[in-house]
Amino acid sequence: MASAPDSQPGSDAFVRFWSDYRLCMLASPRPDGSIHQVPVGATYDADANLVRIIASKSSFKARNVARRPGLRASVSQVEGRWWSTIEGWATVSSDPERVAEAVRRYAERYRQPRESSERIVIEIAIERAMGSVPPLD
Incomplete structure (x- = not known):
């Protein structure tokens, strides 16, 4: 799916969408290949090209990533017709x-x-983003 330029990391609209209060969903593969998906609070750092999620080291999400460093994960958020992954x-x-x-x-x-x-902290080094975020007014 192609995304509008405003929906790409670093754009002002993208930064605003990832700065306003909204909960996110973290998705990562379990060892058996099924998907673990959980609500999280996530923050976007345009300068470091990272998403950060704080968690307890005993949580499944943290243990799942820790046992396989570099595993692929995604973080998504949605508000009405606007969304970003x-x-x-x-x-x-x-x-x-x-x-x-x-x-x-x-x-x-x-x-x-x-x-x-x-x-x-779970850090996701951004490789790809997609979505449709609201344009700046």
Whole structure:
């Protein structure tokens, strides 16, 4: 599916769509090949070309990615007729600086998350995006 230029990473409309409050869905393959899909809060970093998702290291989504670094994953969000899906290679990090950056961005988009000693960040290096986001007014 071809997407409009405004629907591509880095465009102002894309950045706004991924900055406004809306929940997302993370999809990743389980070891048996079936799809694990779960609601998440995700943030988009245009400069780093990354999507970040904070999670507990004991969550299935974190364990699923950690056991197979570089696994392909996608994050999607939708609002009415507008939608966007980002695909890329996922990794898990417990590095304090990376986790702190993910928490900071999550707090900007959603709310300050509760404290957790189990927190990690799932980072998806963006390879492809598709969708239809609202044009800037």
